[in-house]
Amino acid sequence: MSTQSDQTRAAVRCESCGAILVAEIAPDGSVRPLGTSEDCVCGDGAFTRLEQPAMTAR
């Protein structure tokens, strides 16, 4: 049995092209965009978190 309570989704913005993506924030703070590869479509993997992960795990 596994849960996904150890990962939080948050909106992030690519620092290179400005694209807004939804990403999973790992417990160690690493950002992994959803719906794309590990990096942005522009090839840059630098993301700025737009909002703090909500503690509303359901």
Ligand SMILES: [Zn+2]
């Ligand atoms: Zn980008």
